[in-house]
Amino acid sequence: MGSIFRRFHLSSPVERIERALEAAQAVLDGFDLERIETARKSGGDPVTEADVAVDDALRSNLPEPDEGWLSEETADSPERLDKESVWIVDPLDGTREFVEGIPEWCVSIAYVVDGQPVAGGILSPPRNISIVGAVGEGVTVNGEAFATPTPTQLPGALVLASRSEVKRGEWDAFFKTEIAVRNMGSVALKLGLVAAGQADATWTLVPKNEWDVAGGAALVLAAGGVVSGLDGEPVRFNRENTLMSGFVATGSVAHDAVIKLIDDTPWSVE
Template identity: 55%
Template sequence: AKQFTSGRIKAERKAGGDPVTEADIALDKVLRETLVQAGDGWLSEETLDDPVRLQKQRVWIVDPLDGTREFVEGIDEWCISVALAVDGQVVAGGICNPATDEIFLGSRQTPTTLNGKKVSVSQRADLQGATVLASRSEVKRGEWDRFMDGPLSVIPKGSVAYKLARVAAGLEDATFTLVPKNEWDIAAGIALVEATGGKVVDKQGRPFTFNNRKTLVTGMIACGPNMFDNLTTLLEINAQKTT
């Protein structure tokens, strides 16, 4: 990815309005050629979806460049996100941020590491002052205004995959989004968080399954095990106030 200069590359618009660059397309091609073995399925943001994947036991779920807006603007909050799902469950994930030289790796068999060093999710329970990563675009749209007066310390950051990786490494305490995301946005990050003992659920509090026909999911909440009940209670109370 470093052969492409962040902040100096033109972006086109996909049908849904999201930006796409030559880096997205090139990385998608390289990852598919490198990862896929005979019998594997493939689900990527930058590849036309093939329903044959639904019949596969092993499926690679990839976002070749998550945080394209940040990449285009020269902000170092973008990453390459790769997950392996087996029978609908993510079993391994890798997230690389070339701009910051960070590589997060983890699986059900191996602990999550950051640049080769073992890391763990935050063990914090108290919400007062807890660092929570928020989507830059959601903050700009005002969707986080109701959380800005406490008790959380809200930090805007690009790329949902990168946010999940940072939570998995204990660099911040939690992240959540209450708007829909696609499987490729969250699969690798969820694998990393779960590999360090963290908890991740959807907006309704349900665990995730992957390689579904419809790839859109209803939001996501991720944090360490000790904060989970407090954070989900806060979000439930907040949701009741806004309905």
């Protein structure tokens, strides 16, 4: 990682991300995933003992005293809004898939400076893949440097869609366009696969929380891709309201072409 981080911290964000993902893997290895205890949050979403344990492991390895913290599994504190640097994490992005035994979930970490994700990492044990990167430094996949993919034309481009959005019929119009659509759980995993060149783009049509998006967004940006709102405008993180509107992330395919496709397609949401 560049000296800009080492000047202020004992270890760089990337080093801490790698250490935290290793700790998360060790925690997950200690669970019998077929017998894990699951509860329900007030909104009905599942939460497991693994979510909480991984959250503890991440918080033990990531923030320093002058840095903020935002996690799906930690009570939010307004103190983060006054911090220049903030860690935004989702201990298990795709908990529903995790509980159902669907291999579409991951641990997600983002390091955000002045509202912009500058470093991130995801760990997907079911896929045996770890993706880590920083803006200006590139991306590694399972520890190996990843080369930026050759630009792809929009016709035939592989786009990863939300499983729940597809199930509700919100992507029906996109299946009739020139792109190839594959539905998948976990926002962070989809973003990570775009960053790793295993898909060309992903977007969501409904609001998501910052912890769903930030880690994968950092990876897409680190890989040289683009992340914006559905309107093409830049997105910011560490806001008071953590719910963000739909977003678009592109890797090898032109971002403007994807925005135009979304604008021209008669989609709707429930």
